[in-house]
Amino acid sequence: MRQHYDTIVVGCGGIGSAALYHLARRGRKVLGIDRFGLAHDRGSSHGSTRVIRMAYYEHPDYVPLLQRAYQLWDDLEIEAGNRLFFRVGVMQTGAPDGEVVPGILESARQYQLPVERLTREQSCDRFPLFQVPAGFEVVYEQNAGYLLVEDCVRAHGQLAQRHGADWLSPCSVTQIVSEERAVKVVSQEGVFTCDSLVVAGGPWATELLREFKLPLQVVRKPLYWFPTRDQRYEPSRCPIFVFEVDQKFFYGFPQHDSRGIKMAQHFGGTVIDDPTNLARDVDANEQAEITDFAGRYLHGIDFPFSEHAVCMYTVTPDKHFIVDRQATDPRIVFACGMSGHGFKFASVIGEVLSELSIDGAAKLPIDFLRLDRFAKN
Numbered sequence: 564m565r566q567h568y569d570t571i572v573v574g575c576g577g578i579g580s581a582a583l584y585h586l587a588r589r590g591r592k593v594l595g596i597d598r599f600g601l602a603h604d605r606g607s608s609h610g611s612t613r614v615i616r617m618a619y620y621e622h623p624d625y626v627p628l629l630q631r632a633y634q635l636w637d638d639l640e641i642e643a644g645n646r647l648f649f650r651v652g653v654m655q656t657g658a659p660d661g662e663v664v665p666g667i668l669e670s671a672r673q674y675q676l677p678v679e680r681l682t683r684e685q686s687c688d689r690f691p692l693f694q695v696p697a698g699f700e701v702v703y704e705q706n707a708g709y710l711l712v713e714d715c716v717r718a719h720g721q722l723a724q725r726h727g728a729d730w731l732s733p734c735s736v737t738q739i740v741s742e743e744r745a746v747k748v749v750s751q752e753g754v755f756t757c758d759s760l761v762v763a764g765g766p767w768a769t770e771l772l773r774e775f776k777l778p779l780q781v782v783r784k785p786l787y788w789f790p791t792r793d794q795r796y797e798p799s800r801c802p803i804f805v806f807e808v809d810q811k812f813f814y815g816f817p818q819h820d821s822r823g824i825k826m827a828q829h830f831g832g833t834v835i836d837d838p839t840n841l842a843r844d845v846d847a848n849e850q851a852e853i854t855d856f857a858g859r860y861l862h863g864i865d866f867p868f869s870e871h872a873v874c875m876y877t878v879t880p881d882k883h884f885i886v887d888r889q890a891t892d893p894r895i896v897f898a899c900g901m902s903g904h905g906f907k908f909a910s911v912i913g914e915v916l917s918e919l920s921i922d923g924a925a926k927l928p929i930d931f932l933r934l935d936r937f938a939k940n
């Protein structure tokens with residue numbers, strides 16, 4: 564292991580492992596450092612699956628990034644030789660004046676994306692497992708699906724090493740110092756220097772980039788697996804499902820493994836101060852909320868849940884990511900505040916971070932993700 568690198572990546576979870584991969588592929592002498600190891604369950608990138616979809620209700624500006632992300636996931640799958648992306652489609656339902664359905668239709672309109680609008684009756688015929696509330700609209704996107712989250716992180720990290728990246732983990736970075744000739748990274752395993760630094764600390768971003776005063780909140784997010792004996796929940800027959808209902812946003816996946824179908828609630832969550840000491844027990848109110856949803860809107864589920872996990876969102880005030888470089892030291896680039904919807908973008912944000920580090924600018928439009936948008940408000 565050398566002492567000086569072209570680029571060091573601090574934090575190699577979902578986003579950082581992808582950055583490490585793209586930097587190594589471009590021939591940079593690169594070091595990845597992570598405090599917990601590759602594809603661990605202590606941050607934001609675990610729990611088996613992540614939704615990926617293109618007609619993006621959150622904002623149409625994400626669509627060009629998603630088009631590239633899809634391509635990069637397909638490329639990664641080929642290079643890794645493992646299946647990472649299951650294109651099972653997504654069925655999304657909500658009130659016509661809600662956030663989700665109008666947002667999907669607007670993104671689809673702007674980018675001519677293929678989505679199907681279904682009446683409630685058509686949806687019940689096609690997806691009899693789901694009970695769509697009266698007056699709701701349904702949109703189906705065939706080109707959506709899910710990614711195997713830990714396998715994707717592992718693929719990026721391992722392929723990065725195959726392309727020449729050095730790897731240091733478990734190891735915590737305790738300080739980042741801008742010096743005239745290099746950026747200094749102080750870690751538990753010694754001091755390293757680099758020409759450019761990528762920081763992708765997930766829930767620890769605030770701690771790693773203290774001087775930025777990042778507008779981030781970390782929230783606790785539980786996931787639940789429910790058993791089912793209904794074979795129509797198999798991935799070949801069941802899409803991902805999203806319900807914007809009762810001012811909440813529930814979503815779930817087909818039965819990917821023997822644990823059953825996985826479900827969660829996207830909005831809200833308990834704010835936490837210390838991501839390293841996250842409470843991982845079952846919260847009775849959260850459990851009641853998801854059980855009530857499953858009982859009211861899904862058929863063929865067995866109760867109680869069979870397994871649960873706890874994860875974290877790192878949320879910005881407008882729920883959009885922050886991808887930028889440090890104003891006072893442009894050698895330092897970072898991605899954080901992925902706001903509970905960032906994993907599907909990991910492939911492309913990894914590439915963007917490599918471009919910011921090597922070329923000084925990204926090929927795709929990312930200005931809407933700059934940090935200074937918060938200073939303007």
Ligand SMILES: Cc1cc2nc3c(=O)[nH]c(=O)nc-3n(C[C@H](O)[C@H](O)[C@H](O)COP(=O)(O)OP(=O)(O)OC[C@H]3O[C@@H](n4cnc5c(N)ncnc54)[C@H](O)[C@@H]3O)c2cc1C
Pocket residue numbers: 573574575576577578579596597598599600605606607608609610612613614615734735736737763764765766767768771784785786827874875876898899901902903904905906907908
């Ligand atoms: C329950 C849940 C469901 C989700 N569902 C979806 C979904 O369906 N679709 C979707 O697109 N997104 C989804 N997301 C969001 C997505 O998973 C995250 O946005 C994404 O995984 C964040 O990746 P990250 O690299 O920012 O964070 P992480 O993966 O947590 O990576 C941060 C890394 O930094 C390391 N680190 C931190 N501090 C230090 C230090 N001092 N020294 C060294 N290393 C350090 C950590 O060990 C960690 O590995 C979901 C998130 C959760 C929690």
